[in-house]
Amino acid sequence: MSVTAGAATPEIIRKWHRVALERRADEIGALLAEDVVFESPVVHTPQVGRARAEGYLRGALAVLNGPDFAYREEWYGANSAVLEFETKIGEIRINGVDIVRWNDEGLITGFRVMLRPLKAIQTVHAAMGAWLAEHAPG
Numbered sequence: 001m002s003v004t005a006g007a008a009t010p011e012i013i014r015k016w017h018r019v020a021l022e023r024r025a026d027e028i029g030a031l032l033a034e035d036v037v038f039e040s041p042v043v044h045t046p047q048v049g050r051a052r053a054e055g056y057l058r059g060a061l062a063v064l065n066g067p068d069f070a071y072r073e074e075w076y077g078a079n080s081a082v083l084e085f086e087t088k089i090g091e092i093r094i095n096g097v098d099i100v101r102w103n104d105e106g107l108i109t110g111f112r113v114m115l116r117p118l119k120a121i122q123t124v125h126a127a128m129g130a131w132l133a134e135h136a137p138g
Contacts (some may be wrong), residue, residue, distance in 0.1 A: 012102045013074070013081050023065055025058045033107040041096075041115045042125040053111060059135065060113065063127045064094070079103065089127055094120040 009017075012031065019027050029050060037046045038053035047056050069087040083098040094115060101110035115121050
């Protein structure tokens with residue numbers, strides 16, 4: 001994984017890595033601000049609030065974070081990061097980014113997922129739809 005030259009990994013991103021890479025879905029809520037906004041490539045409206053965002057992030061972990069999931073490159077700002085990832089669902093290769101913003105208390109206030117190519121978006125849409133039908137977030 002490469003990062004912005006000379007930049008140390010922010011504490012909240014180290015915590016997110018632990019959750020995402022070790023699939024620790026039960027620890028997601030502790031990383032989120034009460035008014036966090038989650039934006040998905042397959043849901044048309046932003047999901048506002050800790051409970052809703054946690055539900056969608058749990059779904060993303062379940063759907064995307066299989067054995068092929070890896071963060072490849074990362075870029076950091078003062079209170080933001082872009083985390084590029086790759087994964088597979090079946091034979092469909094997925095490339096995407098998590099755009100994460102956090103507040104001065106170190107809690108995530110914004111989490112946006114972007115995906116490519118179109119076939120990946122369609123595949124994730126179907127997989128997330130099935131997961132959400134079974135585990136509808138608050």
